[in-house]
Amino acid sequence: MIKIAIFGFGAVGQGVAEVLLTKRDSLRRLIGDFKVVAVTDSRGGIVDENGVDLAKALEIKRKNKRLPEGITTLDVIESLDFDVCIEVTVTNIEHGEPGLTHIRECLKRGINVVTSNKGPLVVAYSKLADLADRNDAKLMFEATVGGAMPIIKLVKNDLAGNEIYAIKGILNGTCNYILSRMEKEKLSYDQILAEAKELGIAEADPTYDVEGIDAAAKLVIIANSLMGMNVKFDDVERVGITKITPEAFEVAMDKGYTIRLIAEVDRAEGVLRVSPRLIPIQHPLAISGTLNAALIKTDLAGDVVVVGKGAGSKETASAIVSDLVELYRC
Amino acid sequence: MLITIVVELKDQPGQLLKALEPISRFGGNIVSVYHQRDKITPLKRIPVEITIQIDEKRVNDLIEAIRKNGVIVRSYNEVRLTATTSLLLIGHIIHTDLGDTINRIDSTGFAEVVDMHISMPQLNQPSTAMVTISATNEEKLKRAIEILKNTCREKDITVIEPLELQ
Numbered sequence: 001m002i003k004i005a006i007f008g009f010g011a012v013g014q015g016v017a018e019v020l021l022t023k024r025d026s027l028r029r030l031i032g033d034f035k036v037v038a039v040t041d042s043r044g045g046i047v048d049e050n051g052v053d054l055a056k057a058l059e060i061k062r063k064n065k066r067l068p069e070g071i072t073t074l075d076v077i078e079s080l081d082f083d084v085c086i087e088v089t090v091t092n093i094e095h096g097e098p099g100l101t102h103i104r105e106c107l108k109r110g111i112n113v114v115t116s117n118k119g120p121l122v123v124a125y126s127k128l129a130d131l132a133d134r135n136d137a138k139l140m141f142e143a144t145v146g147g148a149m150p151i152i153k154l155v156k157n158d159l160a161g162n163e164i165y166a167i168k169g170i171l172n173g174t175c176n177y178i179l180s181r182m183e184k185e186k187l188s189y190d191q192i193l194a195e196a197k198e199l200g201i202a203e204a205d206p207t208y209d210v211e212g213i214d215a216a217a218k219l220v221i222i223a224n225s226l227m228g229m230n231v232k233f234d235d236v237e238r239v240g241i242t243k244i245t246p247e248a249f250e251v252a253m254d255k256g257y258t259i260r261l262i263a264e265v266d267r268a269e270g271v272l273r274v275s276p277r278l279i280p281i282q283h284p285l286a287i288s289g290t291l292n293a294a295l296i297k298t299d300l301a302g303d304v305v306v307v308g309k310g311a312g313s314k315e316t317a318s319a320i321v322s323d324l325v326e327l328y329r330c
Numbered sequence: 331m332l333i334t335i336v337v338e339l340k341d342q343p344g345q346l347l348k349a350l351e352p353i354s355r356f357g358g359n360i361v362s363v364y365h366q367r368d369k370i371t372p373l374k375r376i377p378v379e380i381t382i383q384i385d386e387k388r389v390n391d392l393i394e395a396i397r398k399n400g401v402i403v404r405s406y407n408e409v410r411l412t413a414t415t416s417l418l419l420i421g422h423i424i425h426t427d428l429g430d431t432i433n434r435i436d437s438t439g440f441a442e443v444v445d446m447h448i449s450m451p452q453l454n455q456p457s458t459a460m461v462t463i464s465a466t467n468e469e470k471l472k473r474a475i476e477i478l479k480n481t482c483r484e485k486d487i488t489v490i491e492p493l494e495l496q
């Protein structure tokens with residue numbers, strides 16, 4: 001029986017709970033019997049060694065906006081017996097907390113970790129990877145990059161044995177939505193940003209996305225975990241999309257190009273940057289809407305391209321569940 | 331266009347001036363002058379490689395004029411620009427001395443701005459330019475792009491680079 005604890009019960013935490021509920025039978029066939037023994041949010045949680053009633057937990061959270069108080073995530077880690085934690089709390093890329101402490105404390109105890117939280121990995125990837133190794137635990141993080149778009153396990157497993165020369169990708173759906181709408185509608189950045197906010201695609205404060213911070217964080221994770229590099233967030237050369245004009249698209253189009261925000265890491269060239277780039281309109285990275293995409297350049301397989309949904313509660317849950325299956329496949 | 335001229339000079343004062351003087355007269359810009367002291371000829375002349383930017387139509391007259399000054403012109407060749415790429419600039423491109431921006435590339439001697447397409451929406455609004463740069467090879471093209479990026483950073487112009495250099 002696999003005992004799971006879910007830390008963080010927002011969009012992603014709830015999405016995971018729903019998938020574990022609705023796909024219980026098919027998942028059991030893949031990984032054997034499992035139960036969720038704890039669910040926590042920022043102010044409390046529910047613990048039940050016999051298995052938390054997830055439908056009820058979802059109902060309580062949705063009705064009261066919070067889980068019952070009186071329990072902290074650290075209490076759960078210190079006192080409860082479980083095999084794997086699903087760490088889906090808020091991201092902080094400066095100090096990584098609270099996720100960094102959650103992940104560290106779990107790995108120390110030999111508990112496997114599956115996370116969608118970029119913060120801890122951006123701040124301390126190599127330390128966490130070491131800690132996992134030393135304690136015979138696994139750290140899985142497919143959901144931190146590209147949402148449902150497979151890339152971490154794709155490179156680690158399916159492209160195993162290849163040398164990865166470079167990865168160039170669209171890693172932020174909000175920016176891609178804004179740019180592809182500017183391309184089609186010939187409207188200003190501000191007009192399209194307002195539209196994106198109304199649709200819930202951009203946050204009220206869009207800085208994190210439009211200045212390329214989110215994409216840079218994902219690029220750091222890619223560089224460190226897939227290309228054996230040891231880089232920090234500040235090493236990323238970063239230019240956002242706020243200065244791009246509708247005329248820029250017109251001039252680019254005349255020459256057969258469009259503009260997209262591209263995160264690029266290239267070992268030999270020493271490139272680590274997020275910046276708007278001219279993309280030939282026929283190029284596989286010239287995608288539209290909130291999609292993410294990545295072009296992986298390898299020695300044996302040549303170029304490999306993946307495209308998929310970069311965010312969303314169900315989509316991110318897909319990546320988390322795939323990590324869970326990878327850990328426990330019968 | 332960009333050409334290199336190799337002349338042979340006697341090792342005496344004032345020789346170089348004889349070779350350089352006609353260049354400005356014919357509207358050329360000197361990009362670099364390189365004394366190949368390790369290749370001194372049996373007659374003790376020093377080969378000097380001069381790279382200049384000049385109107386294609388005036389090259390023959392220039393060479394003629396240098397020879398008239400009593401300088402031996404050993405060879406002259408167009409510098410072939412084999413690597414080309416286009417970049418997009420967004421910002422106050424005109425007000426920040428466009429001539430200077432272009433000149434920083436053209437004066438390298440290994441790259442030049444070969445095409446430029448500017449779109450200006452309104453006065454005081456940022457304009458957009460598609461700039462095409464050619465260089466002697468891909469390595470030099472990358473250096474030219476770095477120079478352009480640094481120049482544009484100073485001038486608060488956004489540079490959008492191509493995904494790959496073709």
Ligand SMILES: NC(=O)c1ccc[n+]([C@@H]2O[C@H](COP(=O)([O-])OP(=O)(O)OC[C@H]3O[C@@H](n4cnc5c(N)ncnc54)[C@H](OP(=O)(O)O)[C@@H]3O)[C@@H](O)[C@H]2O)c1
Nearest residue numbers: 008009010011012041042088089090091098116117311312
């Ligand atoms: N949403 C996506 O599409 C997506 C995609 C990829 C990756 N991610 C990443 O996945 C993570 C979760 O995203 P989300 O969209 O679910 O965010 P969210 O809706 O804001 O949820 C964050 C959750 O973390 C909880 N939390 C904060 N501090 C905690 C603590 N000390 N202990 C336990 N829980 C704590 C919050 O509690 P309260 O409910 O009490 O506030 C909330 O439930 C983030 O790191 C995000 O960057 C999200």
